């Protein structure tokens with residue numbers, strides 16, 4: 215296709231979905247050798263949501279998608295594409311995006327999953343917005359969802375206190391140039407793959423009695439290395455995204471970082487040189503919800519009035535891979 219001019223792309227509706235069950239730090243004190251005090255001071259997390267046995271990533275994704283469509287005023291049959299960013303799909307195949315497509319009844323929509331761990335929502339927004347910008351599609355649904363509670367080793371105190379389950383979704387549609395997404399920065403460094411992974415369940419180590427006995431279907435993480443990487447990657451990506459958008463740091467209205475650890479967010483904030491009141495944090499309620507973290511925070515920031523028309527917002531994230539991503543939006 216020959217393109218004369220790319221269109222602007224904006225978020226026209228956001229939705230979120232949270233499991234009902236709340237797991238507090240006090241609850242965790244009864245499960246592993248930890249304390250509310252340790253978790254709060256080391257991470258900032260107070261509680262997280264846990265999916266019920268009959269819930270999965272697609273059930274959360276579907277609820278968030280319905281709310282986003284309703285807020286955007288779009289019917290499922292108008293959707294051209296559904297991208298689900300997740301590392302915890304319902305199953306290896308078919309994709310969770312296909313399950314969401316069927317659940318919504320979005321007959322015309324193409325659908326696929328995208329896996330970039332906690333950076334997934336920004337990656338998926340970058341991919342989805344290309345289709346809208348080029349004019350190939352009008353309406354793209356992007357969902358960030360993870361149910362990491364299903365893959366946590368509940369005897370490993372160094373990881374089980376960190377994660378929670380959630381989904382959040384956004385509808386992307388055409389906008390006048392200069393509105394909506396102004397820039398995207400995406401990156402990866404696969405040499406970091408051993409620092410954060412779930413080793414078994416794929417083609418390298420298919421499920422077997424041995425892999426289950428060795429707990430290789432749960433999250434393995436070297437927290438300190440991930441921490442250091444996260445601070446550098448998120449800060450640099452956010453700054454690059456602002457520069458690409460032609461904005462200075464002091465023009466930024468709100469920074470929405472991936473909600474993994476309050477100390478990581480604070481270090482990123484200082485590196486970027488942004489005031490505390492311009493940083494949105496909700497991780498005390500949800501923990502690290504992986505691909506849902508950034509859109510969940512974005513959705514709450516809009517609901518709570520931190521973002522208004524014209525606000526300049528930066529989203530920044532990092533995750534397993536390693537991956538990182540940032541984008542700048544004029545709301």
Ligand SMILES: CC(C)(COP(=O)(O)OP(=O)(O)OC[C@H]1O[C@@H](n2cnc3c(N)ncnc32)[C@H](O)[C@@H]1OP(=O)(O)O)[C@@H](O)C(=O)NCCC(=O)NCCS
Pocket residue numbers: 247248249252253256257332371372373375410435436437438440441444474475502532533534
């Ligand atoms: C995991 C993390 C909170 C650990 O914090 P930390 O300050 O680095 O703590 P350390 O790993 O150095 O551990 C310090 C001590 O606390 C202990 N500890 C670990 N988890 C604990 C818990 N839940 N409760 C109590 N003690 C704990 C460790 O065993 C260690 O004890 P030791 O000194 O006797 O060996 C931190 O490294 C982190 O947030 N990393 C990034 C993780 C992340 O964001 N992952 C997702 C990426 S998307």
